[in-house]
Amino acid sequence: MGAHHHGDGHDPNLAHHFESADQQYQSAKLGMWVFLMTEILFFGGLFVAYTVYRVNHPEVFVYGAHFLDRGLGALNTVVLILSSFTIAWAVRAAQLKQISLLRWLILATMACAFAFMGVKAVEYNSKWKHGLLWAAKYSHHVEEADHDRPTAATDPAVSPDADPNRSAIPPAAEGPAGLAKPAGETDDTVAEVEPENAKVFFSIYFLMTGLHGIHVLAGIGAMIWLLKCLARGDFDGGHFTKVDMVALYWHVVDLVWIYLFLLLYLID
């Protein structure tokens, strides 16, 4: 606080304890990268939990992944990649002082973020309806007619030899229970073979996508803040640091989602 003895003609965008705008920008940038490193490690813990559980119980993941809607997951992936593009463009617009374009690009990124959350809400709602929730709340009954349940013919989990190019996940028959059925079962019998603890897949699904969703919401908050700064005229002089920092954060949110999509939706 105290030291308001700026030199005359001091740039109001330069904090008193920095010597130059470049030093200030470099500090913000380094700080942001270090922060993103902590974010990666934060998610890293969940990825480790995922890995440990999947190595111990591969059949749970093979089974559970069928209840996720790949189409919606892919749609969300496209939406987020598009938003990464718009926010990257926004940084360029800020650097070139294209304020009006900058506003539109931030709004476009926000629109993508809301679209992502909307699709996520549809997905969560469907899981909720079918009782596909985390372990303690899981109430899914295989007898129910599930329109999003896979058909047996396309389920390599029950016919591990059907596709020689399938992933390196051990065949489901090695799991402790349930899936060691011969290939060619009918649709109805597949429904019976829910492996033990399949519900933990949904614990992990909700933990990972939930934490990611919170980060998307934080990103929306950051973009509202950018719009406020824009309205205040902060970016008029080509001061793009704030846009740049939010963009970096947003790219990480996007990147985490790409891994979540691969690891949760595309298990076969």
Next chain:
Amino acid sequence: MTADTLTAGGDAAGNALESSYLNSGSGVLSWLFTLDHKRIGVMYLVAITASFLLGGIFALLVRTELWSTGQTIMTADAYNKMFTLHGAVMIFLFIIPGIPAALGNFVLPLMLGAKDVALPRMNLTSFWFWIIGASFALVSIVIGAVDTGWTFYTPYSTTTGTAVISITMGVFILGFSSIFTGLNFIVTIHKMRPEGMTWFKMPLFLWGLYSTAIIQVLATPVLGITLLLLIAERVLGVGIFDPALGGDPVLFQHFFWFYSHPAVYIMILPAMGVISELVSVFSGKHIFGYRFIAWSSIAIALLSFLVWGHHMFTSGQSGITNMIFSALTFSVAIPSAVKVFNWLATMYKGSIRLATPMLYVLSFLFLFAIGGLTGLFLGALSTDIHLHDTYFVVAHFHYVMFGGTVIAFLGGLHYWWPKMFGRMYSERWGQVSALLIFVGFNLTFFTQFVMGSHGMPRRYYNYVEEFTSLHRASTVGSYVLGFGFLIMAIYLFHSLFRGKPAPANPWGSATLEWETTSPPQAHNFDHELLAGDPYDLDALELDPAIDGWVRRDPRSIILAEGGGR
């Protein structure tokens, strides 16, 4: 409130303090919302001292309960809560933020000749997160406390009826506070070093803070997610740590120690940085082996991520895993010993002044050597089977953390006290207190080494009759220790009001924080400084007129007149 009493003290002593950071704004709000790193450092100092007092009271209650077998003053359930709260408060509220957030915040920008840390708002946010996190921890005490031990091991922590969620939420928030401090220090050290200060001309305290910050930002997020998972396990029942659902409770231990082993280096590395400063100044000699001390800090920071499994030798992990972790654990001894030998070499043929800070340096060297070497007993697989979960572990931990970190913190506090508050404390009482703390500490914890090697298990409420005399000796030691701290509290508090005004450089140090007034003005320095060798003590001479040290050539460190920075 501290501001008011301090400025009032200046007036009472008849020599009103010049304009300084202490009186540059008045009222509680000017402190609570300040962006000044010095004020944030002082607020942190008050906060962690209060936590230390609280944790210390829990410790004295634990020791009192162990005065005799069976119930002495509390029930077994209350005892379980007491040792848990002692551990949790001391670790998460006091010792992790301790040196970096209180001393580091105050000293780091001054050592760089800078006006502030790079991200002052984040610095204030860090402090507020500390307050919020501490509040959650205190709420947990009120609503039933926690009896899991500070490690929160599953499956007990997911099933006990005590206030686990509140305290883990508190620790989660405290983690952010710690991350923000570390992030800020990394950026500040990278981007705000003054002209002339290359990486290897930085004071070694900054190397200590830098390596600490690396651990803070890399390890703390993992603790964060671990605690969230623990909370999710309790609230939602997700099953990752629950064996009934195919989960693995030992996974929690891996997660926890992946943070908490590096965290003990978060505690010790800044302490080692403090010792590096003090040992040179009070030996009147240039530090010996500068680069070795600097690199060994980084080496310890990196090795700290590779040894967590030594907390789990008896958890059922494989023999080969145990062997690898054991071997890696031994390797930590190398950089630690590099430091100790360099400090000893610095003292060799120096003109040693036994001022209070130096007494703490000597305490540190003695106690840290014992603490470090007993770590090797525990890192060796065969002896660990015998010693694990006994008082031997408790004693080892306290020799490193109290004998190491807390002693160094006290040394640093006494060293920078005149700079922080512009007052000298009573040297004589300082020495008495340091001696009492040294004696009390050894009586408390050396007896625990003996008990542990004879098989006294840690955390037990009761014990066999044979241990009574050793337990009593330990309890008496803890009272001596407490008495030593009481004396310290009295003379330090007294010095704020009646202490002799401190000169700018009372010890003859060559680092930049001594180039400004004591206490510093709000914007730290009048001139833009040129950094030289931080241990070139010959550049200073004692000026008897002010009872302080001055540069032989005052112009040698001035880069530009006026506050150009």
